[in-house]
Amino acid sequence: MTAIEYPPDIPAVVEADSGETELVAKKKHSLALRWMHWINFPVLMIMMWSGMRIYWADLRDPYVLGIFGWELLEFWPDAVNSYFHLEASLAKGIAFHLVFGWLFVLNGVAYTIHLARKGRWRRLVPDRQGLRDVPATLAHEIGLRKELPPQGKYNSMQQLTYSFVWAVAMLLVASGFAIYKPVQLSWLVTLFGGYDPARWVHFTATVMLMLFVLVHVIQVIRSGRRNAASIITGYRVEKRAVAPTGEAVHAEEVSP
Amino acid sequence: MTHDTLEEFEAREERLRDATDAGEEIGLVDHERRSRRAFLSFAGLGALGLFGFGLVQNRPEDENIPDVLRAGLDRNERLWTSIERDGARARTFAVSEREELRVNGRHGLRDVNRDMIQVDDDEAATWEIELTGTDGSALDPIPLSSIKADFEVHDMVWEHKCIEGWSNIVHWTGVRFSDVLAAYAPDQDTSEWMVLRTPRETDGGRVERVYSSAIENYTMLHPQTLLAWRLNGEELTAGHGSPIRIVTPLKYGIKQLKRIGSIEFTNDRPTDYWTERGYDLHAGF
Numbered sequence: 032m033t034a035i036e037y038p039p040d041i042p043a044v045v046e047a048d049s050g051e052t053e054l055v056a057k058k059k060h061s062l063a064l065r066w067m068h069w070i071n072f073p074v075l076m077i078m079m080w081s082g083m084r085i086y087w088a089d090l091r092d093p094y095v096l097g098i099f100g101w102e103l104l105e106f107w108p109d110a111v112n113s114y115f116h117l118e119a120s121l122a123k124g125i126a127f128h129l130v131f132g133w134l135f136v137l138n139g140v141a142y143t144i145h146l147a148r149k150g151r152w153r154r155l156v157p158d159r160q161g162l163r164d165v166p167a168t169l170a171h172e173i174g175l176r177k178e179l180p181p182q183g184k185y186n187s188m189q190q191l192t193y194s195f196v197w198a199v200a201m202l203l204v205a206s207g208f209a210i211y212k213p214v215q216l217s218w219l220v221t222l223f224g225g226y227d228p229a230r231w232v233h234f235t236a237t238v239m240l241m242l243f244v245l246v247h248v249i250q251v252i253r254s255g256r257r258n259a260a261s262i263i264t265g266y267r268v269e270k271r272a273v274a275p276t277g278e279a280v281h282a283e284e285v286s287p
Numbered sequence: 288m289t290h291d292t293l294e295e296f297e298a299r300e301e302r303l304r305d306a307t308d309a310g311e312e313i314g315l316v317d318h319e320r321r322s323r324r325a326f327l328s329f330a331g332l333g334a335l336g337l338f339g340f341g342l343v344q345n346r347p348e349d350e351n352i353p354d355v356l357r358a359g360l361d362r363n364e365r366l367w368t369s370i371e372r373d374g375a376r377a378r379t380f381a382v383s384e385r386e387e388l389r390v391n392g393r394h395g396l397r398d399v400n401r402d403m404i405q406v407d408d409d410e411a412a413t414w415e416i417e418l419t420g421t422d423g424s425a426l427d428p429i430p431l432s433s434i435k436a437d438f439e440v441h442d443m444v445w446e447h448k449c450i451e452g453w454s455n456i457v458h459w460t461g462v463r464f465s466d467v468l469a470a471y472a473p474d475q476d477t478s479e480w481m482v483l484r485t486p487r488e489t490d491g492g493r494v495e496r497v498y499s500s501a502i503e504n505y506t507m508l509h510p511q512t513l514l515a516w517r518l519n520g521e522e523l524t525a526g527h528g529s530p531i532r533i534v535t536p537l538k539y540g541i542k543q544l545k546r547i548g549s550i551e552f553t554n555d556r557p558t559d560y561w562t563e564r565g566y567d568l569h570a571g572f
Contacts, residue, residue, distance in 0.1 A: 056318035058311035069329055073336045088451040121451065122565030126352045129567070130359035153302065160299055183303035213448070214377045214537055214572040215367060221378075226446055226454060263329050264322040266313065 051273040056266040059184070067142045068262055074134045075240070077127060082237060084124025132207065139200055146197075154183055155197070157190040165191060192243065199239045206233040350558060351565030364569040368505075377511055377536030377572070380444040385458040385519050388447060390526035394560060395485030395498025396546055403525050404491035406546070411530035417549040418471070421478050429471045431531055434514055437470070438462035441513060445536040447543075450570060459534045461515030465508045478552035481507045482559065483533055486548025500544040501557040506537045506571060514547070539570045 060068075146152040157165075164187040170176035172188060179186055185193065209219040209229040223229035251259045261267040313321070346353035398404050406414070411431060418426035440462055448454040468476055484499045506512060512535040516523055523529040528545025535543060541561045551557075562568045 054315055056313050056315060058313075065325075065329070069332060073333075073340070077340070085452060122561075123352055123356075125450070125567065126356035126360060126565065129363055130356050158299070158302075181300065181303060212367060212572055214375050215370065215372050217375070217378060226448070230452070260322065264318070264325040266318050266321065268315070268318065 052270050053273050054268055055271050056268050058265060059261040059267040060265050062265065063145055065262060065265060067138055067145065070134070070138050074131060074138060077131045078135055079237065079241070081124045081127035081131065084120050085128060086234070088121040129211070136204055139204060154185060155190055155193050157187050157194070161187040161190055192246070196240065196243050199236045199243070202232055203236040203240065206230070206236065350563050360567045360569070377445050380446070380456050382442070382444055382458055384456050385444055386455045388455050388457045388518060388527070390524075391449060391540065392498075392545070393526065394496060395494055396525060396528070397495045398492040399495050401495060404489050404494065405525050406489060406491065406529050410490045414530050416531070416547050419549065419551040420472070420475055421552045421554055426472050426475070429467060434462055434467055434531065435516065438466045443511060443513065445511070447536075448539055448572075450539040450541050450566070458519045459513055459515040460517035460520070461513035461534065463510060464512045464514055464533065465510065467514060468508070472552070475552040476508065477504070479504050479554045480552070480557045482551040482553060482557045483544040483547050484549045484551070485544065485546050498544065499559040500533070500542045501559040501562065501568060502533075502538065502542055503569070506535055509535065509537055511536050537571050541566065542570055
């Protein structure tokens, strides 16, 4: 695959103008999105904490992430349990999981409707050029490339990640229901290829989501305070070059 | 390919602009004010969330879990019961797919020294399941010999699921509980709940503690609910609940009581061994 070239007259990011700059607060996240994000956070914590309590009930750890018999990661190493003296408390775990799970479902439904309306999903799902931009974006993220390809609300890596996380959440809920009501929802179990495969999907999706949260937090820290604050305030403060006439020519992001 | 045509490129640029929030811009002073408000509301939300979680954790307990969670579990059950499920059968498997089943729960099967109580052939020959009707009266007991001789015997293979999170495909041999009930206590078949218990006393001695399991009418009368005496073709061992146990693919293993000593019919919400210890009363699929 050859490098992607953009017409030279539309540079990806304008180099900082040597002249005057001004700060401007630009809308980034709607109120609805911010609410859904911050409701999701504690609910997800409760779901993972209670899910762990359920998982620990069977200490044989039968779910191992691996490929071709090569063990990549035992889903939850016993050493962690013994180190932190975490006892399994199954009954309470189930009760929390099956009651608070509904909040996760409702929040997910709200978010999906939010995405579906007004074509907002286009911000999330990368188009063909977006997919082609992934290597360049990745190169920028690890410091091998100075400029970011042109983007909408999210860059192509964010698009890929956030779309993936939405799909993982859908899988989590679907597999969760399959495990929860395997007779009444037997069609769902069949869809996953059986009860055990549904469990495997549920745990694997959980690991994926945990990894996402880890990367997400690291990236938020890297992006700087002013960018991170936008998920709370809704606005992102950007530096903008001011042309000699006083007319703004192009906005430049303060932080990646 | 190197890049899109200029027209395509421009069209995409247009789309990307649409995909942003079309940049509503506000001044920094206004932003300060709005930020403060937003930080405060979300901090408030966070505090409320923590407080709420603490509140749930510290609610008075209803059978070993916070009462709101107990109410939530019951509400869940009402929801699933309200959804059409009549005729729903658990998936069955071929006998050749059956697996070993480990002995897990031993409650109600051990004596006061915590040794497993064996039920020998002599005791099994005279074993009876005692019945108590919804009005509290003792009904005619069901002799084990009759269960084995007088009803159509079924072989069923399904996935036995433990609430701890493991499952095995197992092969049971027994008779439908609904058939036995129709013969022995047909007037009790509208009873909302049936509470099964292990015997308090056996020929092998007094049991350490009685184990119990409450199962609702729907599951008890389901065609896949059996009184079983064989597991994977072998007579039940003491650990698996000799001489007779209840099995159903509609409930977790904790509900499938081993070594049935008695069954109580009731219309009041019952409790049982694991429900008292914080588990869902229904624990069904």
